[in-house]
Amino acid sequence: MDHFHYKEDELFAEEVALNDIAEKYGTPAFVYSKATLQRHAKAYIDSFKSMNGLVCFSVKALSNISILKILKNSGCGFDIVSGGELHRALLAGADPKTIIFSGVGKSKTEMIAGIENDILSFNVESEQELDQLGVVAAEMKKIAPVAIRFNPNVDAGVHEFTKTGRKFDKFGVSIEAAKDLVKKCNESNSLKLVGLTCHIGSQIMELNGFEEAASQALELLVELDKLNINLDFIDMGGGLGVNYVGEETVQPIELIQCYEKIFSERNERLILEPGRSISANAGVMLTRVEYKKNDFLIADAAMNDLLRPALYQAHHDVWPITKKNDAMQSNVNLVGPICETGDFLAKNIESESSTGDLLAVKTVGAYGFVMSSNYNSRPRAAEIIVDKDKFYLIRKREDYSSLTDLEEGLDAQI
Numbered sequence: 001m002d003h004f005h006y007k008e009d010e011l012f013a014e015e016v017a018l019n020d021i022a023e024k025y026g027t028p029a030f031v032y033s034k035a036t037l038q039r040h041a042k043a044y045i046d047s048f049k050s051m052n053g054l055v056c057f058s059v060k061a062l063s064n065i066s067i068l069k070i071l072k073n074s075g076c077g078f079d080i081v082s083g084g085e086l087h088r089a090l091l092a093g094a095d096p097k098t099i100i101f102s103g104v105g106k107s108k109t110e111m112i113a114g115i116e117n118d119i120l121s122f123n124v125e126s127e128q129e130l131d132q133l134g135v136v137a138a139e140m141k142k143i144a145p146v147a148i149r150f151n152p153n154v155d156a157g158v159h160e161f162t163k164t165g166r167k168f169d170k171f172g173v174s175i176e177a178a179k180d181l182v183k184k185c186n187e188s189n190s191l192k193l194v195g196l197t198c199h200i201g202s203q204i205m206e207l208n209g210f211e212e213a214a215s216q217a218l219e220l221l222v223e224l225d226k227l228n229i230n231l232d233f234i235d236m237g238g239g240l241g242v243n244y245v246g247e248e249t250v251q252p253i254e255l256i257q258c259y260e261k262i263f264s265e266r267n268e269r270l271i272l273e274p275g276r277s278i279s280a281n282a283g284v285m286l287t288r289v290e291y292k293k294n295d296f297l298i299a300d301a302a303m304n305d306l307l308r309p310a311l312y313q314a315h316h317d318v319w320p321i322t323k324k325n326d327a328m329q330s331n332v333n334l335v336g337p338i339c340e341t342g343d344f345l346a347k348n349i350e351s352e353s354s355t356g357d358l359l360a361v362k363t364v365g366a367y368g369f370v371m372s373s374n375y376n377s378r379p380r381a382a383e384i385i386v387d388k389d390k391f392y393l394i395r396k397r398e399d400y401s402s403l404t405d406l407e408e409g410l411d412a413q414i
């Protein structure tokens with residue numbers, strides 16, 4: 001559930017009219033609802049009944065520092081995948097002991113930063129990475145905490161680009177290889193095995209894949225018991241799907257109950273890494289229609305602002321900021337000004353809108369702003385958060401100097 005709703009014919013975020021935000025900060029703009037973020041974090045945190053659960057919000061979904069602060073204050077830790085995300089989580093005031101570092105390609109520099117900051121765990125995805133982490137930690141005369149990411153060979157039934165748990169995907173290692181890495185870790189003086197982890201994909205709409213992966217994790221834990229190897233946590237990753245255009249979704253409580261049942265005989269802590277299911281429905285993108293041309297609404301937002309439709313053929317609902325009850329609807333495509341036919345925000349939607357009207361593209365709080373770029377030399381949009389009847393700018397709109405500030409050599413003869 002989110003906090004975007006109509007009051008009569010005006011679309012509001014909590015108690016703020018989106019028209020007021022567009023007037024003050026212009027478009028395109030990403031607008032987030034604090035109450036929605038808090039509600040979704042709480043839906044996870046309050047669902048743990050045992051296993052001393054920890055929710056590590058996946059920073060890649062939405063990484064604005066103000067948002068991370070809100071989630072930290074709601075009780076979340078963080079799942080990061082880069083040194084940049086570590087920097088953000090620390091700036092947001094995260095306790096390093098609630099930060100886990102995922103990803104297949106951590107660099108030496110990123111390992112050093114994680115060790116220096118004493119994070120909870122490196123979720124390691126290959127033998128090569130484990131070896132490198134061991135060397136880095138030894139050079140620093142430290143012990144690096146490690147969770148092994150196993151690949152359960154589960155097809156999560158989602159978009160090809162967001163499946164991560166099949167044996168031929170680049171993520172994790174097979175169960176057999178995971179056992180070898182566990183042993184290797186135990187023999188190392190600079191690595192400490194603390195957990196087991198997996199993540200099978202994103203925008204998952206059914207429990208079966210999660211259940212299958214958890215059952216395999218359980219079998220592995222039982223085998224490790226026999227070797228007298230004890231872990232602090234089992235991290236089942238993220239992946240829960242959200243409602244983009246009216247789909248039925250699995251609720252966090254159902255997922256957590258499923259895990260707690262499977263792991264009911266275990267003493268390890270349960271960690272989850274949700275991203276989308278916490279932030280997606282907490283954000284909308286405001287855009288203005290510049291022109292109506294045939295069946296195209298040409299907006300001032302484009303694929304550089306919201307890549308998901310072009311990248312995944314993703315569908316987002318589009319709502320008018322002000323409903324025109326007496327206007328005729330027609331079937332249109334909402335497109336951007338970028339010079340690509342793939343630059344669309346929504347296809348085949350029924351809309352009454354025309355030139356000058358404001359629209360809200362819904363459910364863009366995850367993998368929205370974070371995937372934006374400067375393609376076509378377009379400055380990135382502003383980000384704003386609504387808290388009840390107030391709203392605050394949390395990232396300025398970029399301007400033309402933001403586009404060129406880092407470029408060098410304007411005066412030199414090249």
Ligand SMILES: Cc1ncc(COP(=O)(O)O)c(C=O)c1O
Nearest residue numbers: 058102202238239273274275276
């Ligand atoms: C390792 C890992 N954890 C968590 C997530 C978050 O997934 P979601 O946003 O679907 O919850 C991802 C996303 O791809 C991921 O790769």
